[in-house]
Amino acid sequence: MRLGFAGLGIMGQRMAANLLRSGHSVTVYNRTADRPEVRALLDAGARVAQTPAELAAGAEIVGICVTDGAAVAALLHGPHGILGALRAGQLVADHSTIAPAQARALAEAAAAAGGEFLDAPVTGGDRGAAAGTLTIMVGGSKDGFARLAPYLRCVGKTIVHVGPSGQGQLVKLVNNFIGGIALAGAAEGLWLGLRGGVPLERMMEVLSAGSAQSVSLQLLADRMRSGDAAPGFSLRNRLKDMDLAMRTAQELAAALPVGGAVAELFRERLALGEGDLDQSVLVRRYLAQGENQGAG
């Protein structure tokens, strides 16, 4: 296949590399082209497009993986945007995490141009992206999903067509929303045990084998052991997804009190200047209480 791929961040560069490895002809586009990760892909056989429109011109499928909805809109719209170059039968697969409502609007705009825009957000982190084992949740038509599937199998392992346009994004928000709350719960629980004098390792021996076990608990405990705050998933992006989930819930008139409270705790850390650190710095909120341990 002739493929285009826009957005060569931590996830995108690994996904593009796997597309190349699968033997496809791949053209890439990145807002800032003069970066080592772009050059590495060119060395591996990719070509580079100067504009999103040029990327779309020769491709059967265009993949997108950028930071947020504004970045997706910037690629799609405008005189050099993907939508202006889109022809009948072309597919756009958006792997970014954006609002379901925006995904539906972009799908309508693409359909007006004769193409199809499918939301196909991913989960599995940089390791899953490198290994080609991402979980991908797709929103769009059955036909579009069937045509997209061979492309998706180059970058992911668990690939699920969850429903019509926007529902891939909705499930992604649900995934990150549940994970965000579980992370906050793990932070409070581990802090309670630490405050009571139980060492982290003793607790984790039990909790890993008990009903508290979760991906978030394991992630948090690993970070607390290592003390590493370099972002695997940044606090800023975690909050972005919590806020998208809460806004989507508002549109659906769904009241989610725990999610609302947890979003505010992440926002507190953002206000303290920790947005670009790993989401696990949320636990600092609790550890800081230890500073006044003798005050009671």
Added chain:
Amino acid sequence: MRLGFAGLGIMGQRMAANLLRSGHSVTVYNRTADRPEVRALLDAGARVAQTPAELAAGAEIVGICVTDGAAVAALLHGPHGILGALRAGQLVADHSTIAPAQARALAEAAAAAGGEFLDAPVTGGDRGAAAGTLTIMVGGSKDGFARLAPYLRCVGKTIVHVGPSGQGQLVKLVNNFIGGIALAGAAEGLWLGLRGGVPLERMMEVLSAGSAQSVSLQLLADRMRSGDAAPGFSLRNRLKDMDLAMRTAQELAAALPVGGAVAELFRERLALGEGDLDQSVLVRRYLAQGENQGAG
């Protein structure tokens, strides 16, 4: 070994059966003795004691597994209580979930009588109890733990000495606290997806393979599929443990805002008369919002 075991509820009757199966001499005590589960144990070779004191009289180790702190106190104190009959070198292992502060107080009372009271709460549910694969977290002295270990291995698989008296209970509260918050987060997240029109099965295909995965999410999804509200873990007991965790946090001057909010959501369902149903009925709080779906 000559063993005593008090409390033959869902967990205790299965634990006592495993002690018998391991070839030990077991005497049992239950507040109401004329019950099928007591008779089944007698048929399997157990003897029955008429009072907690009689249970303690001939036993090297006395196990306890009852509902709450008041029930544990009732067994230990009073003219026919275990403490009055306790002799030097005897061990009491309490598998109930009670406040760490109460466990420490009972340990002091037992030490005054020359014995040792260790907190040894369990997790793993009725299935873990039946299979003898419970996870057991023990608070008490190193020597007491070493002497208790052969007994514990008859009923559990992952057995961890987490620290001095009370810390077994603390880790149990941490486990259930983290699980309770994860359950509430899963309920909110799944509801957001359902409200947006994604079928539960489609969501779970993705979430089971993603960063949202947890024991609580899986438990909740299974209950939502089956519609079964018979208690595996009752809402009343879930709230009891959340409240014990919050009270312990207060004693430690630890602020846990998410835990406090989640406890109130469970309390709301208790107030609606659902205390004896499974904890997963928390999700009804969200499903009820669907009744007014057209109102916005």
